[in-house]
Amino acid sequence: MTTDPTTIQVHQELDVRGLNCPMPLVKARQAIVKLDVGQVLKVISTDRGSVKDFQGWAKAANNVTLLAQSEEPGPDGKTLYLHYVQRTK
């Protein structure tokens, strides 16, 4: 997972700010199957636990790859956790 997130072409964004585990993953799963194979979903979360959760999910699921993860400060100062997930099947 060494891809530079700024080079990734994102096809859809999913904003799950304010939602806690397990909702970021639940919503990401629903969103990813609506994309075409090969397309990328960018998930924006405020839940710190989502970092490990997306890693675990990508390992367990057979239809996604986690291309990259990054952090950035949000407008209200809270850290945003970004996940770039590609549908592979």
Added chain:
Amino acid sequence: MSTALLEADVLAALRAANRNEIFVHELYTALQQPTNLLLLDVRNEEEFQMWRIETRHTPETLHLPYFFFLEEEEKAVDQVKERVQDGRPVVVVCAKGGASDYVAERLREADVYAINLAGGMVEWGDFYDVRPVTEQPDYRLYQVDRVARGCVSWVFISKGEAAIVDPLRYGERYVKLLEQQNAQLKLLLDTHAHADHISSGPELAKMTGATYYLHPYDAIHPFDMLPARMEYTMLHDGQRLKLGALQIEVIHTPGHTLGQVNFLVTAPDGETFCCTGDNLFIESFGRPDLGGQGERWAPLVYDTIFGVMKQRVPSHAWILPGHYASPAEANAEGLYVKRLEDLWRENHSLHFDDKERFVEFVLGHLPYMPPQYVQIKRVNIGLSSPSLDEADELELGKNICALSG
């Protein structure tokens, strides 16, 4: 206090009330005896490996990360169902109680009796068990145990005055206990500057006006070589303190840290208690390397245990340690106490009569040192002030203060 309800009562009460949720104190009470419940831990592999729910009667535990319930719900549910065909309850656990709630609901839809642990491991990690060691007319002693971390603190009360030895992070818990006991906090005694958990000693001193004591050798950070930035009163070997009818003697016991001390408490009825901090435990003893000087400090551990302790602590004294590695170290009452004479016999790490072999053994059994231990020591001597979240993260998991094996 966790008393009253027996295990069967807790689970029966939950079932009768049709509750889908259990609180940590209820779960802790239920796990004081063997139970048939299945613990389903749905956290990530890494978190599960780092720490999990353990008590004197740890139930059968199944680890199945929650995203399996998203990805392959039927298969995951079946895997749980197989284990509980007799209808026994499943308690579902995650980090904060959210994912476990989701999983418990899926299981209930499949007719499994599933209960969510409210607040998850965060709440479990913050749970303190308080139980009396002895309650005499002129003095009382309580064990305050932070169960998930294996950290033990001790509260002495005599004639309306109280002392806390190695106060753990949440100071307000002690304030509450002392209010119930109608006692005023007088002495805050840290056996050493801790590396594994944040002491509430300095904070409680500010809050209550009690005096916070520490040995000056531990007021210097062993890695940074910087002095403490907080108020404390210096302890020294041979110092005597008084608490109501109790006499307290300070014994310098270096090894785990340079400034580690024991507090030898003598009661009017002749009983003696020795708070050993991270010197002697019920099993094993404190590792000498958390200050980065394992090879230099290991011989001090030998001198302290086989010299100082043998000479100055009466063999009938009750040893009250600062940690345990396993809940199996408790006695039948759930207390981490043992007379020193029994410890010499039963603590297998003490069966040495040769300093060189002892040091070799110690250096050969040093476990992994969590990197956050350096930072926690900074916090404990006022060199750093973490936010609540940062403090939570620093203290995550079980203590690793004893030797391994």
